[in-house]
Amino acid sequence: MRAYRLQDLGSPSALRRQEEDPPQPGHGQALVKVHARSINFRDLLIQQQRYAVPARPSVVPLSDGAGEVVEVGPGVTGLRVGDRVTACYFPKWQAGSLEMPMALDQFGCTRDGMLADYVVAEAAALVPAPEHLSFEQACTLPCAALTAWSALTGGRPIAPGQTVLTIGTGGVALFAVQFAKLFGARVVALTSGAHKAARLRTLGADEVIDRQLHPQWASEVRRLTHGAGVDHVVETGAIDSLPQSLAACAANAEVALVAALGQGSLDASALRGLVTIRRVFVGSRAAYEAMHRAITQHRLEPVIDRAFAFDEAHLAYQHFAEQRHVGKVVIADR
Ligand SMILES: NC(=O)c1ccc[n+]([C@@H]2O[C@H](COP(=O)([O-])OP(=O)(O)OC[C@H]3O[C@@H](n4cnc5c(N)ncnc54)[C@H](OP(=O)(O)O)[C@@H]3O)[C@@H](O)[C@H]2O)c1
Numbered sequence: 001m002r003a004y005r006l007q008d009l010g011s012p013s014a015l016r017r018q019e020e021d022p023p024q025p026g027h028g029q030a031l032v033k034v035h036a037r038s039i040n041f042r043d044l045l046i047q048q049q050r051y052a053v054p055a056r057p058s059v060v061p062l063s064d065g066a067g068e069v070v071e072v073g074p075g076v077t078g079l080r081v082g083d084r085v086t087a088c089y090f091p092k093w094q095a096g097s098l099e100m101p102m103a104l105d106q107f108g109c110t111r112d113g114m115l116a117d118y119v120v121a122e123a124a125a126l127v128p129a130p131e132h133l134s135f136e137q138a139c140t141l142p143c144a145a146l147t148a149w150s151a152l153t154g155g156r157p158i159a160p161g162q163t164v165l166t167i168g169t170g171g172v173a174l175f176a177v178q179f180a181k182l183f184g185a186r187v188v189a190l191t192s193g194a195h196k197a198a199r200l201r202t203l204g205a206d207e208v209i210d211r212q213l214h215p216q217w218a219s220e221v222r223r224l225t226h227g228a229g230v231d232h233v234v235e236t237g238a239i240d241s242l243p244q245s246l247a248a249c250a251a252n253a254e255v256a257l258v259a260a261l262g263q264g265s266l267d268a269s270a271l272r273g274l275v276t277i278r279r280v281f282v283g284s285r286a287a288y289e290a291m292h293r294a295i296t297q298h299r300l301e302p303v304i305d306r307a308f309a310f311d312e313a314h315l316a317y318q319h320f321a322e323q324r325h326v327g328k329v330v331i332a333d334r
Contacts, residue, residue: 003116004313005058010049015061015314022118025073029122032085034067035135035333036307037114039320040143040171041260046109047317055109062331063089063107065114066129066138076123084129087114088285089142091125095286103281114139115313115331127288130296140302140328141291143282144171149291150283151234151256152179156276160184162231165221165248166205167241169196169326172258174303176234177203182298188221188230190237199326203303221248229253239264249275256280303327309334 001022006014025031043061045051069083079085091111093102107113107121129138151172152158164180166173166189173189180187181204189205191197197208207224214220222229229250235242239261246255251274258280283291294300305325308316313331320329 001117002310003060006047006055006061007058009047009055014047015317017313023112023120025071025076025120027073028075028124029073029120030069030076030079030085030126031071031073032065032067032087032119032121032126033070034065034114034117034119036067036139037062037065037331038140038144038171038328039316039331040064042143043108044317044321045260051109053104053106053109056111059109060112060114060116060119061108062114063087063109064139064142064144065107065119066135066141067119069126070118072123079123079126083126084131084135084138085126086129086138086142087119087121088125088127088288089146089282090284091122093284094124095284098281098284124285127285127292130292132296132299133301136304136307136330136332137302139330140171140304141295142288144328145175145295145302146283146288146291147172147258147280148175148179148234149294150287151176151258151280152183152232153290154280154283154287155256155278156232156254158183158185158232161186163188163225163228163250165190165230165233165245167233167235167237167245167259168192169200170236170323171328172236173234174200174203174327176236177205178300178303179294180232180234182294182300185232188224190217190221190241196326199303216244218244218247225250232256235259238262239266242266243270246270246273246275246277249273252276254278305329307332 164185188207189200233255305327307330
């Protein structure tokens, strides 16, 4: 089979392609023919050796993929050859709280991921893909969509008419816009540039702020909310956007802290408000299944910026790293 593996993490040419035998499913496992994968910010961090969880040497990258079960090992129940599936970001986190051993087990990091023709996964980590979605659409769900879902459903409930602030036009932020609209919220979306702003409006964002035109965008959020501030923030920016997110909050608002914060520090004065900060780590299988039900019910379609061919994986990484994308960057089977 075709596979990419990460060699010499940290080097620009870490992504290496090779031919190898497909893996074999063991007890309780299934073999999945992967038809499409998507890139997340963490995949760049892993390649650059900057991710919090150390990657296994020579690992097949990417947590997110969608495909078809082609073989099941002994002891597998509830999964059949031909099923269309995606894999859970944390294969061992079924429900409840995330525990450290579960967090340390991830596709495309500590175990082989999706940038190959086949992947082996335990049946408990595989979830049927929503029927109305193609493989290219379904492969965007495991990390970005579930993170947005957890950001909006895992804490303080959103009441219809409340205001949600989203940050950027990456995968997580666009799913957050789409889900927030499902919940009847008013969305204030932050972005950079007129083209991205226009795209956000077509997705249903009620107000869009261009942070290039409004570097002190928190005051613009306040203006657009008649001084009240927002009730929820899906914070996908970085350590430099967090103080403004907090300044944009209404009393008793909740900030779902999603972003990989990177280098920098936070001035304690940013924490003066009556605001709850809740850390989000993707989500459990139970949350993933709940999200699928909502996506299916509303026939929600992920926003795909561009799909690259398997041979163009390097270009897909480069395109993603340049941050010109709006939505998800996909590597398909072609
Ligand atoms: N905790 C978790 O479970 C989890 C899961 C998934 C992702 N994440 C993190 O969430 C973040 C977003 O992930 P993603 O996959 O959606 O990334 P992405 O596709 O790379 O999108 C990032 C977008 O955010 C905006 N942005 C970047 N830096 C910013 C800044 N300093 N201030 C304001 N906006 C900024 C840009 O959009 P515009 O040009 O439109 O402004 C950029 O395109 C990353 O930090 C990622 O590591 C965390």
